[in-house]
Amino acid sequence: MYEHCPHCNFRYEIEPGYFWGAMFVSYALSAGIALVMGFVLFYGFGDPEGWVYVIVIAPLLVLLTPINFRISRVLWLHFVSGVRYNPNL
Numbered sequence: 001m002y003e004h005c006p007h008c009n010f011r012y013e014i015e016p017g018y019f020w021g022a023m024f025v026s027y028a029l030s031a032g033i034a035l036v037m038g039f040v041l042f043y044g045f046g047d048p049e050g051w052v053y054v055i056v057i058a059p060l061l062v063l064l065t066p067i068n069f070r071i072s073r074v075l076w077l078h079f080v081s082g083v084r085y086n087p088n089l
């Protein structure tokens with residue numbers, strides 16, 4: 001992640017440890033993904049055994065970690081710090 005915005009020079013990490021809050025956003029996203037996959041397995045595949053849930057959901061969450069990490073920071077910036085996207089800057 002850039003330290004400053006390449007267009008408007010906005011400093012992303014407003015204060016030290018600013019992105020700790022993004023950790024909670026990341027947790028919520030992961031829980032949501034796990035919940036949706038649990039419903040898909042339950043209703044779509046007729047409630048398989050417990051280990052199937054683990055084999056499907058755990059690797060999926062690990063694979064999505066890089067995306068989840070970035071999306072969480074972007075969501076944190078937009079909804080907590082009040083940063084608004086302005087493509088004209």
Ligand SMILES: [Zn+2]
Nearest residue numbers: 005007008010
């Ligand atoms: Zn900018």
